[in-house]
Structure formats: structure tokens, C-alpha cells
Amino acid sequence: MDAPDSAAGSSGSSGGDSSGAASSTLRELVGFAAFCLLPLYVAGSLLYPMRVRALALPRRLFACSFSLSLCLLLLVLLDVGELLSATTRAALWRASLLAHLSLLVLWLPLAQIALLLRRTTGVSVSRAVRLAAPAL
Secondary structure, eight states: OHHHHHHHHHHHHHHHHHHHHHHHHHHHHHHHIIIIIHHHHHHHHHHSOTTSOOOHHHHHHHHHHHHHHHHHHHHHHHHHHTOSOHHHHHHHHHHHHHHHHHIIIIIHHHHHHHHHHHHHHOOOHHHHHHHHGGGO
16 A cells, blocks of 8 residues: 555656756756856957947847857857756757857848848848848
8 A cells, every 4th residue: 555655656746846847947048048148148249349340230140159159169068067957958959059050041141131232232221131131
């Protein structure tokens, strides 16, 4: 009779563990974004030359690319050291790779084409973006 009680007790505790693990994963994700991604983004925006006369868009895109690249390096180090749980590391890998891929394939070419259109034709930024979007 003790076996069913202990089995019921273990299944009840696993339900509590899964919600605890989910909240722990969420805390790790938020902590990684707040203490790793945000400082890397700020460092990337400070590294972009301030003396270059440019719009804010290239500076922001450079900062995003810089922070995402260093984020991938940091994730390799976290993976080697096994400092985060496996589910958190997998979620961070997927999110970082998806963000970096979308930046490289979608946002950087769109910004490049829009800035080129703006400089050559003299149209507004919003019009240049609308003209550049169908090209992608």
C-alpha cells in the first residue's frame, strides 16, 4: 500500500517541479537578456564611430549585429561550462540564431537598399523603405 502512495506523491511533485523549472527557465532567459544582451548592445553602439555622419539606423543595426555575435560566443562558453539548464540553453540558441539570421537576411539588406535609394533619389526614408521592401 505504500507503493501507490509514494508513486502518487512522486507524480504530484513532478508537476510542481515542471512549473518550478519553467519559472527558473524564464528567470534565466530574462537574466540573460538583461545582463548579457543589453550591455553588449550598448557596447556595440558605443563602438560605432560617432564622427561618421549617418542615420541612427546603421548604428543600431551594427549594435544588434555586434551583440548577437558576442551572444553566440557567450552561449558557446555557457554550453561548455554547463552553467544554464539544457532547456534554457536550447531556447537561447534558437532565439539567437533566429535573430541573427533575420538580421543578416532581412533587415541589413532592407536597410542597405533603402539607404541607397534615399541617397540616390532623394526620397523620404519611409518611401525608400516601401520601395526597397518588394526587392526582398
